[in-house]
Amino acid sequence: MSSPTPVRALGTVDEFGCRVLSEAGLAYADGAEQTLAGIVSRASDLSSSSQELADAATDWATRYSLTTVRANLLRGLDLPADARVLEIGCGCGPITRYLGEQVALVDAVEPMAARARVARLRTRDQPNVAVMVGTLDDVPAEPTYDVVVVVGVLEYVAHGTDSPEPYVDFLRRIASVLRPDGTLVLAIENQVGVKYLVGAPEDHTDRAFDSIEGYPLPSPARTFTRQRLTGLLETAGFTSRVLGAFPDYKLPRVLLDDQLFDEDRSLASRIPPFPSPDYMTQRMSLADERLAWRTLVDTGVGTHFANSFVVVADRGAPSSIWPSDRLGVAFTAERQPRFAVRTQIVRHADGIDFVRTAVNESLPAEAGAEHVRHVLEPSAPHVTGHTLLDLVERDPGQAGVLLKRWADRVVEDEWTPVDLVPHNIIVDSSDTLVVIDQEWLVQGYGRENHLIRGAFWSAVDVARSTEPSDWGSPRTVRDVVTILAGHVGVTVDEAALERFVTAESAFQAAVNTSDASPAARAARSVGQLRELLDTNVSDFREHRRAGDELATLRGEVRRLADVEAELSRLHARLGVQEAELTELRRRNDTSAVRKARRIAGRVKRRLTQP
Template sequence: MGDLRWRDGSEERLLAVLRSATDRSTASDELASHITDWPSRYHLDRRRTNLLRPLSIGPGMTVLDVGAGTGVNSRYLAEAGASVVAVEGDALRAEMAGVRCQGLDVEVRVGSATSVTRDSNPEGFDLVVCIGVLEYAGTDPDAFLSHLASLVRPGGALVVAIENQMGLAYWLGADEDHLGRPFVGIAGYPGDTGGIRTHSRAGLAGLLSGAGMSAQRWLYPFPDYKLPVAILTDDAYRVPDAVNFVDQIVGPPVDRLRMGASAGPDSRASHRELVAAGLGPDMANSFLVVAGADQAAVDTACGGDVVAWRFTGDRRSCFMQERRVTSVAGRCVIDRRRSFPDDPQPTEPSWLSLRPAPASPTDYLAGPNLEQTALACLRAHDLTGLGDVLARFDAFMAGLAGPPSDDAAPHPYLPTGSTAVLPGDCVDLGLDNLVPLVPLGDEGGLTLIDDEWSAEGGIDRELAAIRAMWKLAWVTVASGTDHPWPRTATIDEISVSLMGLLSGSVGADPLERLYAAEAELLAVVAGGSPADHLENLRTAGRRSVAGSSGSPLAAIRSRLSWLRRLPGGRWLARATRGH
């Protein structure tokens, strides 16, 4: 663990960022503002610590963070009140961890996991956390896990996160994350891999049991354990209508932007079939395992009745939220809460605000949402059926629309001249947030769920429709859906085709109007410059099912994304795309 194989080339720059930062907390918007590429995202993105949210961490606990890297997880654990020993094999990364965790109860040690012993830590640890390290344990993972297990005090637990050797992403052709080649893991790691390997569920369960950790709770982060947006438990695969439930919580199960060699077939459809066949847990992309000598230890570290977690995307910390789905008396309910509740809400006036979470959990509405039904029509190349779905969406909007109020001030989603306006809580009126009260084809209405935002004065109906169609086009491409149009059709082109299926007009230049409004919305929600968000939206709009963003050209573009930070940088970045 003392060699340079851990490094990704970003360390010196990010060390300078950490040293100069006035806010190094897990919630830091300041650190997140320095994300420009994959390495900086990995080290600075707050979604890294979503992985730890199912764990019970609190004051008085002692935690060993094995392979602590730049201290992302160590910082989170210490902020939760734990006393942390962070051991890291690379001296530069250990220095970064020390800077990040300065002022907290974190002891950073340079060395390997085996350098920590019961002689130096006779009481052991309540938790030993091993995230993304086991795959580098060489040819004797049994001995490595046994050593970690020996550091767990009685009643404590070992937490392991690792990619699944048999994960869906790898079967769809994604590059093996550590070796950069497709199918090498599912072929049994033939040839010389330098001792690097992941494990299947059965294989990892056996290794943990062999280390004396036979009581285990398995969780499944999506799209992987590095930046999870959803985490499932085994119970998530057992709820009634588990196929639709899991699909709604996870969404696209594979990050096609990072797949590498191949874009593969429809990942979302493939995932649905796996869940239906009872193979969901065995073929999840990643594992998060909480293991102990007995069930009481596991329950202490990760108990409760939560079935699944869903996290919001990249936002300002004051807007980041999570949804916890719990099972209560045989039914699922959703508890929405802020990820960083101590962060104050913005005080500056804004046309967009985050609505308070419901005072009590709300019922999960079973069955396919409108997006799932639309995707099924797209896969079947059934434009007639898709038209019926969109007609239902149209009718729902028509029932809500009305004239603007006399005192409504214009804003990006309510431009001057709007004649048909939806209520302010319809910001996220997408097909994914509409659930039929009765099956499609029967008479009945829709229910709007997850209405977390409010726009002052309401939302222009045309812009709401355009946004909903662009979101459907985006998820179509992100999932690799086999839609009725050419595989080279871009998100922009698909969204225009979808708009053509709506009964109501969306007006002239729909994409230009959408991008202008959405860039301003993202500047409020995520921070940053509307100009940068506009550029990113245009880039996203050019993606297609056929155009894998894992291509060599896309990789070059990603590495040159730092050009945007220079004077005239947006022009330089565009030049690298040939536009």
């Protein structure tokens, strides 16, 4: 074990095992700390891949601290096993836990005592980890650490101010505790991330376009554009390598290096998962995030619009934490820990390779998954070209010819390669079909179900990416499945769909997160598949629906304005009639009074009609 660091000699250890350096008393809290403490204290599996903890999350506040995905931020980096690491703002410890599993020594500092105590509970079996209540200012300014990790903290340093000085001072303070060859790993949201461009509320203020407009209203935090962020780091003495994080740094599934955008823009466009999640108010989608991202990449500015940035910064030689030949890293989502996969995108002299490794290879598969085989190809070359599904969507008139080329490769076998579907087939420059991303074999799945599976997942993308009129104006995804499957000779009636849903839900239940029994997961999957089948095609193009709704609202506003004008005219007429009635009363002309009353009554009745 590494020798103690200077900060470990300071303060006192409280009853929870945290070393108290200071009582910062920061106001930021989400109220979940007590709930999290109870969950973590009762857990038997505290690891960064703990499905037990992930399953215990009940809302966003608890999920943020318990999900296995948080650690992907660092799983994408090569942390030295003998490293001393300082984590600033460790929260409830999801990143801390992973660090403790990977490196020799971790000092984790958190200003909120309640959160620090949860982090200590999460790391209670890790003697190499010390959790401290305090801030960066409490850490002696001595060059002690090989790595400093700052995740979701820089934006809060100056309480939303636009002045650069507090941020630069904070970064210089970090530099003072790093060894000369040390590395800063910093994660923060992008002020102009693509999700904000298409209408997602800003993550800290919950206001749409707030960061895009430069935070015109008070904000508890302030994020930065790429140019400004690297400028702050440069002023503080750092040289930076910036990675784009998707959907963001909170639930990272993809990290992309700038070099990938230079090497292969189509790959940089295709890899990130969209749409990104909304953590508070659900956005009114004004544009398709995936299509907007593709346009930004195609025009050469994509690196500025990732939803979050992960910065690997140093003050000397480039850090080996992110090797120079690594173009990106991607992680699978929502799987059992045993089946989680890390894919590195690696450049070499002859092109680009995908290098895949199991994240938790030593873990056993859950009982009930015997009919599923996970066949992971360690390395595969990147094939340039278009997916078969891309070509189908670009030219629906050729869908039959293209899909038959796929169907000819689908054969009846005991073990079905269910990943052999149109979006996993590349048509290269010589018009050859190249199969990619093959992971799963499923026993007894069957050829008909396999063909419907390809049609189903293609139909979801077709509904999202194309015009319904290109396909004969189908109403639901089920209609699109029927059309696509018909091209390969499969009749999709209710019985065929029932067989497919049963087979697919059993497969999904075997490999997806184990938050319930296999039977319960299968039942849930059945419901999700049927919901997708019955989804209206127009629902996939939310920005168009939002446009239609806006047009309807404008029409309603115009109608209400017309009604208001009519009411004003009627009120004016009523005023005239009442004036005449008053005059007639004065003259004691009773017959005229009765007539005026009848007229006034008609006007009043008209006013009260809906």
